[in-house]
Amino acid sequence: xxxxxxxxxxxxxxxxxxxxxxxxxxxxxxxxxxxxxxxxxxxxxxxxxxxxxxxxxxxxxxxxxxxxxxxxxxxxxxxxxxxxxxxxxxxxxxxxxxxxxxxxxxxxxxxxxxxxxxxxxxxxxxxxxxxxxxxxxxxxxxxxxxxxxxxxxxxxxxxxxxxxxxxxxxxxxxxxxxxxxxxxxxxxxxxxxxxxxxxxxxxxxxxxxxxxxxxxxxxxxxxxxxxxxxxxxxxxxxxxxxxxxxxxxxxxxxxxxxxxxxxxxxxxxxxxxxxxxxxxxxxxxxxxxxxxxxxxxxxxxxxxxxxxxxxxxxxxxxxxxxxxxxxxxxxxxxxxxxxxxxxxxxxxxxxxxxxxxxxxxxxxxxxxxxxxxxxxxxxxxxxxxxxxxxxxxxxxxxxxxxxxxxxxxxxxxxxxxxxxxxxxxxxxxxxxxxxxxxxxxxxxxxxxxxxxxxxxxxxxxxxxxxxxxxxxxxxxxxxxxxxxxxxxxxxxxxxxxxxxxxxxxxxxxxxxxxxxxxx
Amino acid sequence: xxxxxxxxxxxxxxxxxxxxxxxxxxxxxxxxxxxxxxxxxxxxxxxxxxxxxxxxxxxxxxxxxxxxxxxxxxxxxxxxxxxxxxxxxxxxxxxxxxxxxxxxxxxxxxxxxxxxxxxxxxxxxxxxxxxxxxxxxxxxxxxxxxxxxxxxxxxxxxxxxxxxxxxxxxxxxxxxxxxxxxxxxxxxxxxxxxxxxxxxxxxxxxxxxxxxxxxxxxxxxxxxxxxxxxxxxxxxxxxxxxxxxxxxxxxxxxxxxx
Numbered sequence: 001x002x003x004x005x006x007x008x009x010x011x012x013x014x015x016x017x018x019x020x021x022x023x024x025x026x027x028x029x030x031x032x033x034x035x036x037x038x039x040x041x042x043x044x045x046x047x048x049x050x051x052x053x054x055x056x057x058x059x060x061x062x063x064x065x066x067x068x069x070x071x072x073x074x075x076x077x078x079x080x081x082x083x084x085x086x087x088x089x090x091x092x093x094x095x096x097x098x099x100x101x102x103x104x105x106x107x108x109x110x111x112x113x114x115x116x117x118x119x120x121x122x123x124x125x126x127x128x129x130x131x132x133x134x135x136x137x138x139x140x141x142x143x144x145x146x147x148x149x150x151x152x153x154x155x156x157x158x159x160x161x162x163x164x165x166x167x168x169x170x171x172x173x174x175x176x177x178x179x180x181x182x183x184x185x186x187x188x189x190x191x192x193x194x195x196x197x198x199x200x201x202x203x204x205x206x207x208x209x210x211x212x213x214x215x216x217x218x219x220x221x222x223x224x225x226x227x228x229x230x231x232x233x234x235x236x237x238x239x240x241x242x243x244x245x246x247x248x249x250x251x252x253x254x255x256x257x258x259x260x261x262x263x264x265x266x267x268x269x270x271x272x273x274x275x276x277x278x279x280x281x282x283x284x285x286x287x288x289x290x291x292x293x294x295x296x297x298x299x300x301x302x303x304x305x306x307x308x309x310x311x312x313x314x315x316x317x318x319x320x321x322x323x324x325x326x327x328x329x330x331x332x333x334x335x336x337x338x339x340x341x342x343x344x345x346x347x348x349x350x351x352x353x354x355x356x357x358x359x360x361x362x363x364x365x366x367x368x369x370x371x372x373x374x375x376x377x378x379x380x381x382x383x384x385x386x387x388x389x390x391x392x393x394x395x396x397x398x399x400x401x402x403x404x405x406x407x408x409x410x411x412x413x414x415x416x417x418x419x420x421x422x423x424x425x426x427x428x429x430x431x432x433x434x435x436x437x438x439x440x441x442x443x444x445x446x447x448x449x450x451x452x453x454x455x456x457x458x459x460x461x462x463x464x465x466x467x468x469x470x471x472x473x474x475x476x477x478x479x480x481x482x483x484x485x486x487x488x489x490x491x492x493x494x495x496x497x498x499x500x501x502x503x504x505x506x507x508x509x510x511x512x513x514x515x516x517x518x519x
Numbered sequence: 520x521x522x523x524x525x526x527x528x529x530x531x532x533x534x535x536x537x538x539x540x541x542x543x544x545x546x547x548x549x550x551x552x553x554x555x556x557x558x559x560x561x562x563x564x565x566x567x568x569x570x571x572x573x574x575x576x577x578x579x580x581x582x583x584x585x586x587x588x589x590x591x592x593x594x595x596x597x598x599x600x601x602x603x604x605x606x607x608x609x610x611x612x613x614x615x616x617x618x619x620x621x622x623x624x625x626x627x628x629x630x631x632x633x634x635x636x637x638x639x640x641x642x643x644x645x646x647x648x649x650x651x652x653x654x655x656x657x658x659x660x661x662x663x664x665x666x667x668x669x670x671x672x673x674x675x676x677x678x679x680x681x682x683x684x685x686x687x688x689x690x691x692x693x694x695x696x697x698x699x700x701x702x703x704x705x706x707x708x709x710x711x712x713x714x715x716x717x718x719x720x721x722x723x724x725x726x727x728x729x730x731x732x733x734x735x736x737x738x739x740x741x742x743x744x745x746x747x748x749x750x751x752x753x754x755x756x757x758x759x760x761x762x763x764x765x766x767x768x769x770x771x772x773x774x775x776x777x
Contacts, residue, residue: 166588173587186644186680202644202709268678301649304658342662375649378661379755412737412755417553418592421584483657 002397002438004354004361004453005445010461011362017464018317022325025275025472032276033504035191035496038062038075040242040280041508043250044126045079045090048209050195051098057091058243059192060098068105072501076508077112078104080119085110090122116505123507126246127287127515133252134289137229140220144229150370150395150403151177151231152427157414159184159201161211165218167417172222172230174421175428178255178402180233181215182414183207188238188267189492193247203414207234207244212251231255233293237263239493241274242281249288255334256285260322261315262295264476265484270491271476282326283512292328294319297338297371297404303483305340305373309355310459311481312337313362317464318472320363327516330365334402338371343387347448352391354452356398362457367401370394374410381408388423392430397438403427535602546599548575553592558585566593576600611742615768617760620669623767627671630776634673635766637666638690639699640681643713647703648679650735654699654759663758672763683717687724696770697731699762702739710736711747718748731769733762 039058047057065071065078082093085107096102110118154176156167161181168179184201187194197214198206205211212234219230231254236244241258248256260278263269285292296312296319303311316335323333339355341348352373359368372391377384388406395403405427409419443450467475479485513519540547550570556562563580570578575597584592618626627635639655641648653660655676657667666672675693677686690698700717702710714734721727727748734744735753744752751765771777 170587170590185647189680203647203703301652344662376661417586417590418551418584421586421592 002357002399002441002443004357004443004450006358006361006454006457010457014314014317014362014457014461014464015321017461017468018314019321019324021318021464021468021472022321025322026279026325029272029276029279031500032272032497033074033500033506034273034276034493034498035062035066035071036240036243036277037280037506037509038065038071039192039240040246040284041074041076041123041506042079042090042094043243043246044130044508045076045122046126047090047094049091049095051095053098054195055098056192056195057094057098061094064097064104070104071498073503074500074506076119076123077115077503077505080122081110081115082107083122084114084118112503116507119505119507120511123511126508127511130249130284130288133249134287137252137254137289140223141229144223144227146177146228146231148175148177148428148431150400150431152424152431153178153180153233153369153402153404154420154424155180155182155415157182157204159203159205160199161197161205161214162199164205165215167420168215169218169222170417171420171424172219172226174424176230176405176420176424177228178231178233179215179219180255180257181205181207181211183235188235188263188269191239191493191496193240193243207247209247209251212247212253216252233257236281236285237295238267239269239273239277239496241277242284245281245284245288245290248290249284253290255291255293257295258282258285258292259295259319259336261319261481262298264486264491265482266295266298268486268491270494270497271473271486271488273491273493273497276497278322279326280509282323282328283509283516283518286327286329286332286516287512289332291332291334291367292323293334293369293402294323294336297336297369299482300338300340301375301482305342306345306351308483309339310456310463312339312355313358313456313460314463314467315481316359316363317460318467320366325518327512327518330363331367333363334367334369335359335363336369336371338373340373340375343373343376349390349394350448351452353394353398354449355456356394356400357449358453358456360399369402369404370398370400371404372406374406377411379412381412384408384410385422385426389426389430392427393434393437395427396430396434397441399438403431532602534604534606536605537602538599546576546602548573548597548599549594550575550597551592551594553586553590555590557589558583558591562591562593566591566595569593570595570597573597574600611740611745615765618764618767620664620760620763623760623763624669624671626771626777627767630771631671631774634671635697635770636673636675636693636695637697637699637766638675638677638686638693638695639701640677640686641679641701641703642681642683642686642717643702643709644680648701650703650737651676651679651699651701654701654735654753654757654762659759661758663760665759666763666766669763671767683713683720686717687720687726690730691724691726695730697733697766699733699735702734702736710738714747714749731766731773733766735762 042058156164182204184206185203194206197210223229233255235257260274263274337359341351385408405423407415473488476486537546567578578597582594656665659665667674732749739752741752
């Protein structure tokens, strides 16, 4: 059996430090909420539509609350009060707010107790829908079990949901277990979620609730035909993390990219905003039985892979504890990684193996997600395909859970039909042909692989000590991760963060915390 | 055929070029594509016809693979019948020499005596910074370090989704010698609108002639960049060294130092 000889006490210390880092951030931010969290409450109360102007009703409600100067109370009690006072559903209330027929400021106030009770009732109905979706998934997984490991994960990204559906079905039939619909470029910076089925996007397809629904229905049909449940991935990242988490939960999306660190570093989203959003969105994901994927696989695209490999691992520890504190179980925490070693370096294959094996062993019950190196690919698609083939083997040999299938045309364009087919075929070959290879091999004690893994762990440990000492916000300012520096008050979206007032109430958060058993 | 005859034959018509498969002049071209047809004789013939329409003689389907949903993938071979006469081609490329990083450093340090200030951004809605980062960031691309690694460049990488107005404001603030614009997303030709808009803003502000304006991206060619009013364009296969060489020479040339 391929195994590293890791020092358990070091691993334990990494966990302790990372938990402390995550706890401190959560404590510091516990008095904050954001506009998108309040919009999530509206969505879970059943507000899904858009105003005649095209603005989502969830935004209409929160903007209305802001205009009354009552954002600090949270949306829940005001919306619940309006529903009770007018005898209307939340969606109907929102429609009337949009047309200015209803003004929260001029409605009779039912009092704190009554409005909270009504809010709890509305939240309960929303959460019940999520439970139903979760149960549905469990039943489908039982009827159409998935046997292959790692799961083969491919993307579709045409911009047109109708084209995406055809390509997704083809990919599933070719052997893909997981289909990710890449989002349109720029969506992460929109402070609202677009509405309806969309047929034009740039570099990807907009994440909308209707698009989720259409794609899930198509994949359900395909799962039935194949006798194998095909999972759907989308992105609850960017400025609308929790809203998209809720929409995904309501439409049975199975995996969600969800990572504040990624947003801070690579999309320049304000750190406070996205860490507050992340906490709440992860509770929703936890409750929905969704597997999250974190974005550490992107770190080494900007810094030197060999010297900065430990930052991937350090960030995974932190991300793992942020996830845990939001109620996610190990089997829902899909930590991402890619070690991006230059293939021209001598023994680069061994270094890649060391990284992959280390991550596998540090998080034994997590569905870790392996991404083959992408940054060294060029327009030479044939050599890229050969490289991918060797990393398919790394993935299988090191027991990865989710395998992001490398595309030969990575450096050229979003995958063409045949690119996806060729890549899936190569990955499926390694998965079948080398199925038990991991059990047949053992590592040379003190050899290159083991030493490299130990070195990464040692350096991750010292980095975590450093970050724990100075706090995550300062570490981000100093550019510890991915070599990118982000100021606490910089980036996009800080204006959407607010301090909860004395009357703040969020029945969704209250119920989630209670049912997930978290503080 | 004896090797020397081969050489001789190449000598006669060396301006007439045919693809080389496994012997001179065979014209062999390898293609692969997908057709929205089910696998079968009709699909095979359609694939051969595709190759004929590409001016490939003797088209052969080496393999047809059904991809599902009635799509089929073809790998084919054919022979290009008519050679390319390279004496009739016009090629647009920047007039500069590729020089190594040490020379770039020496040139700028000795002749300009200060770093060249470069401001770069992926503009408009474009969130793709892979190309921009490969050229600007220390790490570079394919073993070739980016402009940040040179002491003779001061690099401001503004990242993605930067409005043109902000890019111009920053360039003025930094007194930039050069502006690098990256455009990856090209759906609906959004990149052309964006690139043209930047030139217009620079002209309106009276800054167009004060900076070396460079565009880059997978669909950018030098010819296209010139047409859009840029000084140079860099497409696929560009390495940081290409851009460094060009910027050093162009900035110095404008100051009559090169």
